[in-house]
Amino acid sequence: MNYRMMAATAALFALAGCAGKDHLIYGGVCVTCFNNPVTGEPANYDPKDLPPGAMPTVSASLTSAANADARDCGDYDCKTGQVIMRSPKxxxxxxxxxxxxxxxxxxxxxxxxxxxxxxxxxxxxxxxxxxxxxxxxxxxxxxxxxxxxxxxxxxxxxxxxxxxxxxxxxxxxxxxxxxxxxxxxxxxxxxxxxxxxxxxxxxxxxxx
Structure with a gap:
């Protein structure tokens, strides 16, 4: 992902947030919900490409492969990054x-x-x-x-x-x-x- 795209993503994050779960959202998709299952490193972006302070520290529960099924990505599916449609109760x-x-x-x-x-x-x-x-x-x-x-x-x-x-x-x-x-x-x-x-x-x- 080039710097221009990452800057746009960071701007969207600043405007809309990501359900309070330390993620970046672009085009309605959580782009930081995907992590390497072995190293826990982000798989679809490079933190070094982000402007300083644009991305909060991702908690250990989100980067740990052992907790992959227990991650809370708010209104986004941790595996696909897509918005979860919930019916009112x-x-x-x-x-x-x-x-x-x-x-x-x-x-x-x-x-x-x-x-x-x-x-x-x-x-x-x-x-x-x-x-x-x-x-x-x-x-x-x-x-x-x-x-x-x-x-x-x-x-x-x-x-x-x-x-x-x-x-x-x-x-x-x-x-x-x-x-x-x-x-x-x-x-x-x-x-x-x-x-x-x-x-x-x-x-x-x-x-x-």
Whole structure:
């Protein structure tokens, strides 16, 4: 790696850091996570090429072959240097069921409007093609409909994620609200507090 590349890498390190684990990141890849398994020396850069003070001392746990499997490279895979994609953990969940005497299509239309659910087409229309499509690939939004039979709607609300399932029943429609909170969501309100608001809004929307 030439000096210009190393200087650019060092600059990126200064701007973004490397998850606090004494590594350099370039182009989203940890370039200092690879070490010679025998000597423990860096395999993909020469420390002498770095400007003075650009690279902190790498701890023994990161350079020791014996600890290779126990290394902590933060958000980067120690073997490949690639960013590790972690799914948010669910930290709270609650559910509520209610009945509606009208038909399933009416219930779906009223609840869709009340909670601001979007279809994929509506999301594209409001936010553009790329952003609209991405909304339905992140796990926070979902939409499916079989008119006269069932609907499933999902979206973020009250710092939580709300899923509403509506199915036809003998007496009209059965509605199930599932509210969850992930580790990346703001802690307030709790799912229990948010569900109280969901129940009140649903009752007003459906007139029950």
């Amino acid at each position: 669910t930290v709270g969940r609650t559910e509520y069921q209610m009945s509606y005497s009208g038909n399933v299509d009416t219930a779906a239309a009223l609840l869709k409007e009340a909670f601001g659910y979007l279809t994929p087409e509506e999301a594209v229309g409001q936010y553009g093609n790329m952003a609209g499509r991405m909304m339905f690939h992140n796990g926070y939004n979902a939409w499916s409909a079989t008119p006269g039979v069932s609907y499933t709607m999902k979206g973020p609300i009250y710092n939580c994620n709300l899923k509403t399932s509506i199915t036809r029943s003998a007496k009209g429609a059965k509605i199930v609200f599932s509210l969850s909170k992930s580790s990346g969501d703001k802690p307030s309100p709790t799912v229990e507090e948010a569900m109280k608001t969901v129940r009140a809004k649903a009752a007003r929307a459906l007139g029950v």
